[in-house]
Structures are given as structure tokens and as C-alpha cells.
Amino acid sequence: MIRKLLSDMRSWSFWQWATLGAALLFFVLLVLPLLNLVLASFRPSSAWGPGGTSFIGTYVEFFSYRYYYSTLINSFLVSTLATLFALLIGFPLAYLVNRIEFPGKFLVRVAVVLTFVSPPFIGAYAWILLLGRNGFITQLLKSIGVTLPSIYGWKGIVLVFTLQAFPFVFLLCSSGLRSIDQSLEEAAINLGRTRLGALWSVILPLMVPSITTGALLVFVTTFADFGTPQIIGEGFRVLASLIYSEYVNEFGGNPRVASTLSVMLLAVTIGALLLQRAFAKRYAYGQEAIRPLGVYRLSPLGTFVAALVVYTIVFAAFLPTLTIIVSSFLKSQGPLLLPEFSLQGYRLASRLPLAFRNSLVYVTTATLLCVVVGSLLGYIVSRGRGRLVAAIDTMSMIPFAVAGVVLGIALSITYGGPPFYLAGTGALLVLAYFIRRLPYTVRSVSSMLHQIGVQQEEASINLGVPPARTFLRITVPQVTPALVSGALLTWATTAREFNSTVMLYVGQTRTLPVEVFTQVLQGNFGAASVVGTVLIVTTLVPILILFKVFGEDEDVLV
């Protein structure tokens, strides 16, 4: 049997080899590390180590000690609340922006883009600058005798998560709204419903897939987020922060406990993904609008209220970024920011160049890898057939469900030590970025190819151009714009990557987001703002190119 396979392989074509290579790649970079992680959580260390000699020892301990299991409850609490609030903000915002006429809608785009380009925890730090003990607004209100409730703890986490995540809901709901035909609403009104009644009885049910996808995205990203709770939580510990402190511990950390916790996190995020899939599938109608839902006019008062609601949300979303940028130009003394403009922060940012250079090198390398490997894989997935291709397709979906923290630990325990010794190298970071973003490239290439269809390739072959040249002349030119815009997006997204970086970096390989985080934790708010501003600009540039040159809009960000 093996001999037959080997003799078959001798006559394999390029694409068959590429398919095998792709499957191996996913196995080595993704399946193996995750397997390793799961195994590590079950591997008894020593009689007095954590978990003892029992296979499920660490799991038993997790559910026996409040210190452990409370983090799971906390994570569920903040993520559920954040999801709920993000839906409550995101959906109405999408409806108002897409359906009601009022001026200044482009501000919503700006706000959405800005929340996207700032790294996840930067909001936490900005809100501390505004509402913290010495916060700008806190001081302002104190001077007129008003005391605000504390921003620290779960309330602050939920606030930051909500503002960080509602754009996802907004974008998904907006595109969901655009897929509903105007005639459906007209039919509902014609049959005696009010417009609000039509929203409730027709539009909302049709949007279940978009809404649940948005909810899932919010839940999964916030559940696995580590930076925000660390900065604004002040002792309110979630699962992700526990993983971090167990793994990156002054006493060397404990891989088995960290693995156990990671498996738990993995289980929750995969569970949420499967739940949403099943749910959305039942409510998916595969509709397409010939004439999408239109815009209508409200009474002057109604328009005013609608605009006010939208502007308020936009302002709240915009505020953290504004705070960071403004404060980066303020004079600072440790945690104190003085009301005096200065470029001191930029001049004295001695730690900035290395972090900037690291980010540039790692992110660019990972992006290039993504483009090359991703387009190859995209072609295989969309044009190939057979069990191996199906396996690749499935494996390429895994990174969607694997949180950065988890991937970081999995890669670290698999390739950090012997025989690879990649711990503390930039290579490990590049691998993590590469594997995390690969699915997006694969998906965009394969859907692009799917859209182009095979008929154009066939037409070309039929007209006399052999397959390889057909690929170059017909397929490549059409996929290139998608590839380049995909690369820009990958670049922007990876530049702000934090959750897996924090598990894998050492001083010499620190990136911009890590540097912001370090400065915040050390209380150097001025320096943090400077690095944060550089990071915001770094991620904003490719996004702007994407919009201006490639005519994309904010929909590409989800």
C-alpha cells in the first residue's frame, strides 16, 4: 500500500504536491501545537506538583478552588454583558445610519475605523486617563462637587469592551440590512404593520445570522482578551489574565496549569462558535436584495433625536483615540500629565525605535508569508477536490476559534524548547501572526476564485491557452487586487496584535502594542501615549490606502 502510494507520488503534479504541503503545514503549525497543549494539561507532573499524579488533576483543582473558578465566572460575566451592550448599541446604530436620513454620517465610518486601528487595551488606558482616580473628567466633575462611580473593576472592563466591540456588530448588521429587499418591508406595511412593526416582525428575524455573528465575535474576542482586564480590572481577574499569570510567572510559570486553563478557554470559544453556527444556519435564508432597504425621513424632532443618539455613540467611541493622541503631546512626569503641550515625549522615547522596528519586521514578514501561502491554499481549497483538500479547508477554519493567548501558549510549549529552541525569537512571533491571519487570506482568495468561477479559465483554455499560462493571464490579474488589499488588512491587524505576542515576546522582541502595555503598567502614561499614537498611525496608514486606492469600505474590517 505504501509502496503503491510512493509510486503514485512519482507522477504527482505540482498542485498535488502543494496540497500535501499545505496539509502538512497546518498540521505542524496548528494541529500539533494544539494537541500538545491538550496533552500537556493531562500530563501528570509529580506527586506534589499541581494536579498531582491524576490525569484530570488540574481540572479537578480548577473547579475546587474559588481562586481559579471565579475567573471563569468573571469572564462569562464581563463578556456576556459586553456582548449584550454591544448589540444594544450596534444594532440601533446600524439601523439609524442605514435607514434614517440625517447629516454627518461619515463620522460613523471614522469612529468605526478608529476603534479598529487602536489596539484592544488602549481604550482601557484612555478611559483611566479620563475617568480614573486622577482622570481628566473625574477632576473636572470633582471641582463642581460631583463624584463618579469607580471606573476600575468589572464596570470599566465592560465599558471598554463594549466600546471596543460594538463596531463589529454595527458592520455586520449594516451589511445584513443591505441584504434585505425593500419589498419585504413594503409588503409588511401594506399588510397593516407600522414601520416599527415591520422592523420587529420582518427585518429583525431576517437579521438573526448577522446579529448572532456579531454577538459571537464580540463574545469570543472579549472572552479571550487579556490586556483590558489587566489594566482597568484592578484585582478583578478573568480567565485570560489567570492564564497569563500562571504561564509568565516570576517563579518560572507552570505549563500544566496554563495549558489546563487554555483548554478551558478554547472549549468556551469553540463552543460559542458551534452554537452560533447551528443557530445562524437555522435562520439563514440566503437572500439577496435586488432593491435594498431604502433611507427614509423622520420628523425634524425625530431626525434630531436620531442624530443625537448616533453622535453620542460616535463621540464615545472616538474619545479614547483622541485622548491618546492629545496626551502624547503633553508634558508628563511619570503618571502625571501636565496641561502643557510639548514634543518631549517623542524626543525622549528611547524605547520606541526597537519596538517599532520589531513590529515592522515581524508584521511584514508574516504578511508576505500569508500572501504567498494563502493564495496557494486559497486556490487549492476552491479548485481542488478530495479528502486532503476537505481536511485543509477544515483546518484552515481552526484559527478563527483559537484565541491569541491559547495559540501563544500552544506554540510556545511546542516550539519554544528542544529541539527547536524558538522561545524568545522573532521567528516564533512571525509564526504566530502567520497562522492567525492565514485563514483570512485563504478565505478571501478562495471566495474571490469562487466568484470568478472556472468558466473564465475554461474559456481561456478553450481559446487555446494552456492551463499554466491561463492561470497567469486570467486568474492572477483578477485575484491580485484582492490579494493586495488582503495583505494591507493583514498588516494592519497584525500590527496591533497583542494577546499572542504577550505570551511569546521577550525584551528584545517587544512590539509596539507590548511596549504600550509595558509603559501603562509601569505608570508612564506619557510614554504610553507616544507609543500608542505611533501604533495608531502605523495601523491607520494601510487602512487608508485600502480605502483610497482600493475603494474598499469599512466592511472589510470584520
Place this chain on the structure above:
Amino acid sequence: MNSRTSTRLRLENVTVRFPGVTAVNDVSFEVNPGEFFSLLGPSGCGKTTLLRTIAGFYRQETGHIYFNDQCIDRIPPHRRGTAMVFQNYAIFPHLTVWDNVGYGLRARKVKKDEAARRIRAALELVDLVGLEKRKPKQLSGGQQQRVAVARAVVIEPHILLMDEPLANLDAKLRIRLRTELRKLQQQLGLTTIYVTHDQEEALSLSDRIAVMFGGKIAQLGTPEEIYQDPASRQVAEFVGEGNYLQGEVTQVDGGSVVVTFPTGAVVRAELSTAGSSGGPAGSSGTGGRLSKGAAVVVSFRPHEVEVMPQGNEDAPNCLEGTVQHLDYLGAIVRYHIDIGKGMTVLAEHYTMKGVPARQGDKLVVRIPPERIKLFDTEGTRIRGRSS
């Protein structure tokens, strides 16, 4: 551009199988040089598969395909010299009209000025002069269709293959382009294989038609033969409307057969002898099975009857009934006539001669004996004994 002499296409026992299905089952036919040949059938009958096999996108499991006398089984699709017009046109969106049409010439390394001359000629042929610099996105559906045709004919293919090229156009445009397509094909003298599920399209365009069901050719013949002399009930039903009334043979006299319906009505049919068209073997000369008492299906087309007012019901070959409802279509009126025992007859009448009956009125239809076709209960055509 008529420089190449036309190609003869021959298929010999071609079978194409996919996992679990035999899409084309032992098909043989020959298409004459310059002939317009249609493959007609419902979706899933194997007609597109057959077309794509001729283009080389599928490989037949058994059988051979010949262009003139050259077997092309082993020639890869890009060297077969068949030009295909795809249903969705498959125009290259990143190339201009000019570059789309010139695409196949470039692949053939035709010299630049020669290519330019041929592209211009092709664009003139399809009436697209002046749109050379447009991108496909800026063209209407009809214009895109013309680009696809120009791109195919410009390479002077051995065989022109068309896969429902008019299916994505609106009805009026479809009929106009149909005429243009036919004119163009005759002008170029290109051997053309045309796939369609639209019987009217096939009838109006083709020199000959192969009607396909379940991967097999059910009948092959000229449009007239297919329509007037269907080899089976399946073909008759697919190509045009008809009445199919079950009755019992009560008298056989050579080619003259008398059938009695459950209602008691009696009709006489003059059966034609063995068909002039080459239907599958066994469908002709089955008069021997026609014994008294045999169950048969009497078939005739709605426009083949004569509609008469009440009072003629006792004349030979007349059926009487009540008008259930009627469709007034301008030139003609269509009567749905209940003749009793749950049997309905569809009959057409030219309004030029007046509208003889309204809903609920009694009406008589006369069926000319030579118009009647008989099928057995399996749907096989029953013909008269050729004596």
C-alpha cells in the same frame, strides 16, 4: 473569415460517467460540415456534458470523437480548436472588448496586423464597432453576449460550441439575437453545436436536432421531423403541447385503427408507416402489437383540431364537450374542453374565424385521422405496418 473549410464532427459510442451517474450514455451521431446542430433536452439530460466533452473539459470513458477523420480523444482542450460560447459568457472582466476578442488570436501567435484585421472584422460581424475600448462591466447583457460570440468566431474554430448562449437575456432580445446568430452561422459556414432546453429556439435555429433524455438520444432529425413525427411520447411532450387521451383499440384495419374512449366516443386514426426520421430501433413497425382491446394513448396537438359549434357531434372523428375555461390570446383562443370521465382536450382556434363558444358552452372538436399519433402505455410510438 470564411477561409477554413468546415469540419465534420463524428461521435462514436461516447459514454461519460461521473461518480454515481452516467451523464452521457453511448451516444453516436455525425454532424455535417457547416451544419447547425442542436442538443435539446431538459436540464440534467447530459446535453451540456456532451458539449463539454467535445470541448475536452470532460474525458469520455468509452467511445471516440472525430473532427473530420482525425480522432481528437487525446488532444487537450486548449489545442482542440473548438470555440465555446458560455451560458454566462465567461468574458474576462479585466480585459477590454478588443483584448477579449483578440485573446485567442494572441494564444495562436497571429501577427499583430493580421490579428487587428480579424478582430475588427469580428466586431463588425457582431455589430460592436466603436465599443473596442470598453470594459465588460460597461456593456449590456446583449453586448456581452456579442463579445462572447465574436471572441469565439474570430479564431476560426473547427467547431463552434454554444451552451445556452441566449438563456440570460430577456425574451425580446433573445428572439432578435436568435435570428442574428443563425444568419452569422450561415455566413461563416461554421459547424455549430448548440445546447438548449428551449424547444422553440432549437426548432427555429437548427438544421437538425438531437433530443436527449437521461444521457441518451431519444430522437435525431430535422425540426419538422421532431415536431411532426415524434419518436416517443416523451419527445412529443417536450417539443410542443399536446393532448394525450387514453382509450382502447376496437378495430384494426391495416394502418387504420379505431379507438374507443371511456366516454364512448370513437375516433379513427390513420397511422403513418415507419418514420422518415431515425428514431431508436424498435419504435417503428410495432403494428403487430395492435390487437383489439389494447390500451393506447391518442395524441394530437391543440392546433391540429377543428373547433366546431354544437350540432356536429355526430360527424366522424368528433368529440363533444363543455368549455371549462378559455384563454383569449389575441390571434388564437385556447379552449380547455371537458369531454367527460375526467378527460380534458386542449384545442386552439383562430379568432379570425370568430369565437364560437364561451365558458360553459358546448363545443365539438374534430380530429383529422391523419393527425393522430398513437403511443402505447409506455410512451412508445405505434406506427402502421409498412406493407
